[in-house]
Amino acid sequence: MSAAVTVRVPAKVNVQLAVGAARPDGFHDLANVFLAVGLYDEVTATPADALRVTCSGPDAAQVPLDTTNLAARAALALAERYGVDPAVHLHIAKDIPVAGGMAGGSADGAAALVACDALWGTGASRDELLAICAELGSDVPFSLVGGAALGTGRGEKLTPIEVGGVFHWVFAVADGGLSTPAVYGEFDRLTAGTEVPEPAASPALLAALRSGDPDALAAALGNDLQPAALSLRPSLADTLAAGTAAGALAALVSGSGPTTAFLVPDEETARKTADALLASGTCRDARVAVSPAPGATVAGR
Ligand SMILES: C[C@](O)(CO)[C@H](O)COP(=O)(O)OP(=O)(O)OC[C@H]1O[C@@H](n2ccc(N)nc2=O)[C@H](O)[C@@H]1O
Ligand SMILES: Nc1ncnc2c1ncn2[C@@H]1O[C@H](COP(=O)(O)OP(=O)(O)OP(=O)(O)O)[C@@H](O)[C@H]1O
Incomplete structure (x- = not known):
């Protein structure tokens, strides 16, 4: 050993x-x-x-x-x-x-x-x-x-x-990062004075994951931090628009951003969307990936 x-x-x-x-x-x-x-x-x-x-x-x-x-x-x-x-x-x-x-x-x-x-x-x-x-x-x-x-x-x-299939993604990597506490802070600022509902998982989203259907997942995606990330980094709207125009089923900010995520129907569309995102000049890099993926795993010893 x-x-x-x-x-x-x-x-x-x-x-x-x-x-x-x-x-x-x-x-x-x-x-x-x-x-x-x-x-x-x-x-x-x-x-x-x-x-x-x-x-x-x-x-x-x-x-x-x-x-x-x-x-x-x-x-x-x-x-x-x-x-x-x-x-x-x-x-x-x-x-x-x-x-x-x-x-x-x-x-x-x-x-x-x-x-x-x-x-x-x-x-x-x-x-x-x-x-x-x-x-x-x-x-x-x-x-x-x-x-x-x-x-x-x-x-x-x-x-x-449970996930019933493979989903294809493109991730547009932005220049520079966003601080997670700053994005949550901006969420608080944007929602100040409003009634923020109790967070709940969407049954439609869970069903889409279970079925492995990318169109159903595209319709159910959602990120409450997206307005905050866009407020701190307005240029992300251009990246989202470029990926959508290139044929993505849906586009959203990944977590607290500034990476943007594009759900696509297949590997070929993933490659084309990544090329179009790079050509649009709205991101630093575009990466193709599939999900789900296994967690932390010993790969060698
Ligand atoms: C945006 C996400 O990546 C979505 O998965 C996470 O909620 C962030 O998770 P993380 O980076 O592991 O965050 P932590 O290291 O636990 O917390 C960093 C900071 O993010 C904010 N934070 C994080 C998680 C959470 N549920 N509420 C928060 O308000 C807090 O300001 C906290 O001080
Ligand atoms: N192993 C690490 N790799 C990258 N950054 C790290 C690491 N450990 C601590 N950090 C610090 O954490 C900050 C956030 O980096 P990280 O790549 O985890 O962000 P993130 O992907 O936006 O996180 P999350 O999605 O969990 O909010 C970095 O700016 C860096 O200062």
Whole structure:
């Protein structure tokens, strides 16, 4: 057995993000329908003299390498809970857009947790790992489980959702990121003085996922953070329009943005839509991916 563990972990898109009013703790109750998509980071954990994080990939310069990195925080949380020395080198091979609303940091947190658990033989149960994930961030538990799930509470309480087929997506990567707290703050500003309804999962959306029917899913997609992301980054409207004109069934902001997501009927339309988005000059990159994708999985050791 080699003394290194590599874990592959997917990005996510929120096919429904229903946001309630701000809670006293500053978080928002959600009905958050997560779908894991096949864009992956890989985290490799290797024994070392001290905790160290490195990162490779086109966006690596934007990733913090100190203990604010969610991968480092995951290793520290696991080590503390099981009385292990957290001396580990975590290398992140980053392919998920950074600060793009696709849970890239959360993915690395979940992957590091699974990798360190395997490396250290802590024997943590799935529920114990999920509890650590929830402490690290609202999106982290979903990065661990993957597939599709409804997240309630602040998004950390998961119920698996059945998906009856493969969905094809294009993701337009924007220049620069958007801060998740800033987008929730803008949601609060835009909804101030209005009655924000209790968030609830859409039965039509759940049925569309179950049936695997992309037209039905296109009709049911929704993101309550989209007006806030567009308010902070008005140019995203041009990206949404370019993807729709290129033949996407539906277009929406991915989570807190600024990545935009385009649901397309098949692989060929995905490639054409990605080409058209790039040619439109309204995004920095366009990535093709399928869903659902498996959660954090040991890929090699
Ligand atoms: C937008 C989404 O990506 C959709 O899945 C998530 O709701 C964000 O999840 P995340 O990045 O894991 O967020 P966390 O690290 O838990 O919280 C960061 C900040 O986002 C805001 N936040 C997050 C989750 C939530 N349900 N309500 C919130 O208001 C809070 O200001 C919080 O301080
Ligand atoms: N491993 C990591 N990879 C990327 N960013 C990280 C990581 N750890 C911490 N961060 C910090 O988190 C911020 C948000 O990055 P991330 O890529 O997770 O955003 P996001 O995809 O918009 O998150 P979410 O969709 O969960 O709201 C970054 O600007 C960075 O400072």
